[in-house]
Amino acid sequence: MKAAAALLALLATASAPAPSAFDMVVLGARGGIEDGNLTAFMIHPHGDARAVTCDAGTLVQGLRVAATKGTIGPAPAGSGLSPVGYALTHDIKGYLISHAHLDHVGGLIVASPDDSAKPIYALPSVNAEILRSYFRNGPWSNFTDRGEPPRLGKYHVADLVPGATTPLADTAMTVTAYPLQHGALESTAFLVEHGQDGLLCFGDTGADSVEHSDKLRQVWTAVAERVRAKRLKAIVIEVSFPSERPDDKLFGHLTPRLLLAELHTLEGLAGKGSLKGLPVVVSHIKYALTDVQPQAKIMAELAAGNDLGVRFLLPEQGQRLRF
Template sequence: MKKSTQWFRHFIAQSCRFSFLFLLSFPVLSVALYAQNSKPVFTVIPLGVKGGGDESNLSSYLVAPAGDSNFICLDAGTVRAGIQYAIKKGIFKATPDYVLQNSIRAYFISHPHLDHLAGLVINSPDDNSKPIYGLSFCLSTLADKYFSWKSWANFTDRGESPQLKKYTLQEMTIGDFYKIDKTSMQVAAFPLSHSTPQESTAFLVKHDDGYLLYLGDTGADSIEKSTRLSDLWKTVGPLVASKQLKAVFIEVSFSNDQKTEQLFGHLTPDLLMKELTRLADFSGGNAFLKHLPVVITHQKPGGDRERKIKAELHRANTSGVRLIFPEQASPIQL
């Protein structure tokens, strides 16, 4: 398919019965005002946004350059259900299998918890060949625990025999950018702490001169006794200062009343805002964070928790970041 700068792309494959249409003219949440007079660099389609409680709406985000239809999938807790909802809303015009096979070019899995990879595993029989990227700890668990013949067919090129080799497990080196085949994006990985001894990953996506930062589950440095978030903020701080970082996707799983010993490597609104203060320190001050899109992921349903999280975030937002609460199958332009 050829890349288009138009607001929509129409692709007809003569070898397929179905056409695929990704509608950038479909109503989207646009936050491109962060950098005045700039055009959107990325389009994000959330396939799932929650941190549990609904297997049809778990962490999974399709990312492509604006105007393109070659996506990477950042985490894959929910895949098919999100695609089906996007089809129902008119974002994709094709079958779910066609979108699965022809629109997702690679997976990036932050950590091997089921709410971040169940959709990938369960849909693997209908998927086609593509890479799964991640840090060593994540890919090892994928091969040893999930794509083993004890729990599921081994669709990867690692682990138990026979290896069906549909998926190539691509181990990433921390901080190095990897060019993603069939896309115009590059991605680098950075480690996160997710309740010792658990680990997680942040992915920094690059297209042209623009960047998007996606964090898997993470605890605050102060609680995790870690410097991993601080190290990440130091890396991306210059990109914030130069307005090249178009958005930060970061979790807030619990409201502020969650007990520290029951956070299990997650953030609250107060903890997030303290971390953003550290990001400001590496970016030149709060003035550089003003209007930076911060997309709140992985809220855990339960009672009125989501309402409380939203209210607490708005009250504590002294840096003036642009808080975004994503919805399943509602595209975001950044």
């Protein structure tokens, strides 16, 4: 009887799904001109509300949608804050900014007067562009501790060293930044880790074959062992256009065809079948000024070419995903 009970317990453990490592609230799912729903993902360990965002194209509006859907909040009794106010000023402990395009930083800039003090984490070239273009007299007040005076000092500008792991202040997570080629601009992929588990969040990026670069291959090489060990819980990566888009009109973005080719490169480094079941969140689909939006076409193209067994997910604003 004892042996049978032990066997049943072992089988139950083996068949149980792995516990969630990360929660991710979609504050902004799209790219381009869809103001109010632009790239921003709020990431925190499961059971620990202390979060950072991967990009910040939309903050307050995304939090409002999340509050309506019940995926954030409520604020603690006595805080005097709404769920949106508490999440912005207490739960979000910092911002990971991949590059300085407005659809990735606009929410941060607009929220800055009422935000709480926290770091902005980015590669040096990205932080320099944010200070040059936005946080200066004229376009906006300088809410940071660097750059043109007067400096209000609310945000600490934290430069990340490529490939070096950095603790994310006041959270249980770390981040490692990897440079990407986004046309002529430097962008970033962020490997966010908690314990042994990681989540890989990309800013805008072109394919190596189009950009004549090896930046994506460097990222895939860096995470291949985590993929083999099933310690990479999800990838968040852009697909801006359907595959029919000509390469010379991509402007540093991916299509389903190009993403599938890149994922095959990752599988080649991590091992045959290593991507099976891996969640891949398809972000930054560009809003089209036509009667039909491209989401269905892009997801159909990804499904048709998916011989890797990955789980392609289409995020929606306000949604909470667990990995």
